[in-house]
Amino acid sequence: MQVPSPFEYERASSVDEAIALLQRHGEGARLIAGGHSLLPLMKLRLASPEVLVDINALTDLQRIRVEADAVRIGAMVRHAELLASAVVGEHFRLLHEAEQVIADPAVRNRGTVGGSLCQADPAEDLSAAFGALRAEVVIRGAGGERVVPVRELVTGPYETVVAPDEILTEVRVPIRPGTGSSYRKVERRAGDWPIASAGAVVRLEGDTIAEVGIGLAAVGAAHSVVRGAEDAIRGRAADEESIELAAVRASEECSPTTDQRGPADYKRALVAELVRRVLRTAIARSRGEEA
Numbered sequence: 001m002q003v004p005s006p007f008e009y010e011r012a013s014s015v016d017e018a019i020a021l022l023q024r025h026g027e028g029a030r031l032i033a034g035g036h037s038l039l040p041l042m043k044l045r046l047a048s049p050e051v052l053v054d055i056n057a058l059t060d061l062q063r064i065r066v067e068a069d070a071v072r073i074g075a076m077v078r079h080a081e082l083l084a085s086a087v088v089g090e091h092f093r094l095l096h097e098a099e100q101v102i103a104d105p106a107v108r109n110r111g112t113v114g115g116s117l118c119q120a121d122p123a124e125d126l127s128a129a130f131g132a133l134r135a136e137v138v139i140r141g142a143g144g145e146r147v148v149p150v151r152e153l154v155t156g157p158y159e160t161v162v163a164p165d166e167i168l169t170e171v172r173v174p175i176r177p178g179t180g181s182s183y184r185k186v187e188r189r190a191g192d193w194p195i196a197s198a199g200a201v202v203r204l205e206g207d208t209i210a211e212v213g214i215g216l217a218a219v220g221a222a223h224s225v226v227r228g229a230e231d232a233i234r235g236r237a238a239d240e241e242s243i244e245l246a247a248v249r250a251s252e253e254c255s256p257t258t259d260q261r262g263p264a265d266y267k268r269a270l271v272a273e274l275v276r277r278v279l280r281t282a283i284a285r286s287r288g289e290e291a
């Protein structure tokens with residue numbers, strides 16, 4: 001039987017209280033959201049927090065709100081709620097497409113947006129999706145709030161810029177009229193982590209790619225995006241030549257490893273094909289050609 005080390009349990013009733021509890025208990029304390037990443041680690045004793053600070057009562061962090069130019073997604077929004085959100089689907093098709101293939105219903109019903117980003121698993125899909133969208137996260141501590149681009153949130157495998165006494169409260173995704181987006185993942189079986197995933201966001205001016213974001217998961221892309229591939233096609237015609245250029249650049253720019261999910265060369269080939277497909281779909285959607 002897998003049993004975690006003994007721990008104390010505190011239930012926060014506000015963000016300020018959660019921060020105060022983290023401060024009071026010091027580095028031995030950890031937030032718990034859906035628990036789908038932290039609890040398995042605790043059972044394996046790869047993590048042994050002395051205190052768990054439960055943030056499931058923080059209703060402020062469970063909302064999806066639309067502002068004039070952004071959608072604000074609370075950190076405690078569950079994967080399933082993101083998938084069910086009409087406003088998210090209307091503006092950011094790739095978030096719905098990513099959520100359709102993240103884990104399985106049991107995990108999606110409990111796992112949260114904030115927990116997913118803060119776990120910073122190298123195969124995690126939302127960093128790639130929000131990275132392509134150039135979203136920002138709001139991080140709160142005793143000293144106040146700071147806003148950090150998602151592209152700067154993760155500093156390494158399982159490491160982020162969120163300090164032990166801070167809490168990620170919200171993801172802000174800019175609404176850019178005229179963009180099209182798409183997300184695709186290849187997995188060994190339904191509900192599994194990706195072998196490789198790719199997301200693309202494109203805004204056209206006429207037939208020129210004016211803005212582009214390309215995110216990758218599970219293949220060692222720095223900050224889950226491929227800036228070189230983006231730079232290579234920004235300002236170029238939205239045609240097959242540009243798509244091919246980005247696909248090749250992305251496959252060169254990431255650094256997949258050979259593991260139980262396949263050899264590195266295979267993953268590079270997958271990245272190229274996934275980038276081709278998500279870019280084609282994102283471009284078609286930005287032209288209004290594909291719903």
Ligand SMILES: Cc1cc2nc3c(=O)[nH]c(=O)nc-3n(C[C@H](O)[C@H](O)[C@H](O)COP(=O)(O)OP(=O)(O)OC[C@H]3O[C@@H](n4cnc5c(N)ncnc54)[C@H](O)[C@@H]3O)c2cc1C
Pocket residue numbers: 030031032033034035036037038039075076101102103104107110111112113114115116118119123124125126162166167168169191192193194
């Ligand atoms: C079988 C299985 C398959 C999966 N497949 C996929 C997949 O295909 N793609 C994918 O992307 N993910 C996948 N996941 C991961 C899943 O998405 C995450 O487990 C889940 O979203 C993490 O969220 P949580 O709320 O459960 O986090 P928790 O386990 O509660 O927390 C994770 C970490 O984040 C910290 N944390 C949580 N919330 C905050 C916050 N607001 N501020 C600061 N720190 C915080 C915690 O302290 C902890 O260190 C899978 C998980 C399982 C179990």
